[in-house]
Amino acid sequence: MTQPEIAKNLKAHRTNLSWSLTKTAAETGVSKAMLGQIERGESSPTIATLWKIATGFHLPLTAFIQAPSPNEFMHFKNGIRFKTLFAFDPILKTEMFAHYLEPHQSQLSAAHDNGVTEDIVVLTGEVEILAAGKWVYLQTGDALRFPADQPHGYRNPTSLPAIFHNIMHYPLLKTP
Amino acid sequence: MTQPEIAKNLKAHRTNLSWSLTKTAAETGVSKAMLGQIERGESSPTIATLWKIATGFHLPLTAFIQAPSPNEFMHFKNGIRFKTLFAFDPILKTEMFAHYLEPHQSQLSAAHDNGVTEDIVVLTGEVEILAAGKWVYLQTGDALRFPADQPHGYRNPTSLPAIFHNIMHYPLLKTP
DNA sequence: AATGCTTGTGCGTTATAACGTACGATGTTA
DNA sequence: TAACATCGTACGTTATAACGCACAAGCATT
Structure with missing residues (x-):
């Protein structure tokens, strides 16, 4: 790991919420x-003050120490960034993706074929999943399985990027 | 998140390696x-010094700010930490885990039943997978599918912790 | 143009993080 | 028991994090 860039993270979160230094x-x-000195990199805050900052933003401490890191092999569709981890396999009848949601980004998906099941595992951030007509809140590490043969959706209610895995199961002999 | 307990974490990591304060x-x-003052909670280190401590231990910064008990629903087997994300489903014939490998930790696994396929996706760190007689190197974000009906294994060649997802596919009508 | 308001930065002071060294306690060897 | 080594803590000094306040620049309103 390299030296964390608190300065950029703090400024990013602050301007993202349109907060002034006074606010x-x-x-x-x-x-x-x-706060100004930290943003300009003129001061290395103590853990105590960084914790005060994090709680003020209602964010975890890690949101300020690790750099927002995207990844390779990225694809785009309808403004959604995703990465195919395993393409559809006709024998296993599954496929697997990693999805990246920007802050406050949301996406709705039409119903898939009958019997299709979808798994979600949140890797970083927080995600809400529309499944069976309800929005379900998932934190980092949470997992959710739901029937995907009805309209469903994903959204990121936070001001930080979110990443989740989703695995599609196609029990019928249909290609996706 | 609650206020991080750097003191306990530092002392835990230090005594774990049997390091003296001088060392x-x-x-x-x-x-x-x-270091002594931090351990006794008499001083709140700056990010800069905490980073120096973390790199000295060859650990990520997060190893010192988040509580030593990382996650819920954690299980142990043969010294391996893992978490069941989706239990075996007889219809989908899959199950999914999150595995945690300590630095330089390795584990070998016997062959599973015939036709069993296993998927690996590395979330953090680097992992090497023994598949089809060869050790395959995977970085963060990499994915690997291999037949699990032969001896296989996992190992973490780095000095940083690693996390990976693995999904087991059981095409036959056998329970795991 | 003048007034008020908000923005972010500069300055002087105080609190404390960080350092180097010295010390007492404990354990080991001669 | 004396000499030595190693451990963690206490002390005095220096570096700097953190504060409150004041100030200049930008923008809107009058």
């Missing part, structure tokens, strides 16, 4: 002078 | 006086 100082309890 | 100071470049 941020009020929310976090850290003086706006210090 | 730790030499490895990390942080004075042993400071």
Whole structure:
């Protein structure tokens, strides 16, 4: 791991919410002078103050220490970034993707063929899944299985990017 | 998230390696006086020094800020930490796990039943998979499918923890 | 143009993180 | 028991994180 870039992360989260330094100082309890210095890289905050900042943003501490990292082999469809991990296999009748959701991004999907089941596992961030008519909230590490033969959808309610795996199961002898 | 307990984490990692404060100071470049104060909770380190400590231990920064008990629903078997994401489903004939490998940890697995296929997707770190008699190197984000009806294994060649998903496909009507 | 408001930065002070060294406690060897 | 080594902590000093306040630049309203 390389040295974390707190400066960029803090500025990204702050401008993402359109917060001023004064507003941020009020929310976090850290003086706006210090916030400015941290953003400019002139100061390396202590864990205590970084924790105050994180809780003020209602975000985990890790959101400020690790760099937002995209990945290789990325594809795009309807504005959704995804990556095919395993293409459809006619014997196993499954396929698997990694999906990347930008902050507040959402996507609806039409019903698939009868009997199709879909699995979701959230890798980073938080995701809401529309399954069986309800939006289900999933945190990092959570997993959800639901029938995909009806309209469903994905959305990222947070201001941080989210990544999830989804595995499609096609029990019938149909190609996706 | 609650306030991170750097003190316990640091002491845990240090005593785990049987390192003295002097040894730790030499490895990390942080004075042993400071290390002692951090362990006793008398000082809240800056991100810069915590990063020096983490790199000295060859661990990610997150190993010191998040509580030592990483996740819920964690199980142990043969010294391997894993988590069942989806239990075996007799209709889909699949099951899915998240595996956690410590630095330099390795595990060999006997052959499964005939026709069983296994999928690996690396989430964090780097992993080597013994498949079809060869060790295959996988980086973060890489995916590998291989027949599991022969001896296979997993190992983490790095000094950082690794996490991977694996999905078992049982095409025959056998329970795992 | 003048007034008020908000933005982010600069400055002086205070609190404390970080350092190097010294010390008492404990354990080991002669 | 004395000499030595190693452990973690206490002390005094220095570097810097964190604060409150003041200030200049930009924008909107009058």
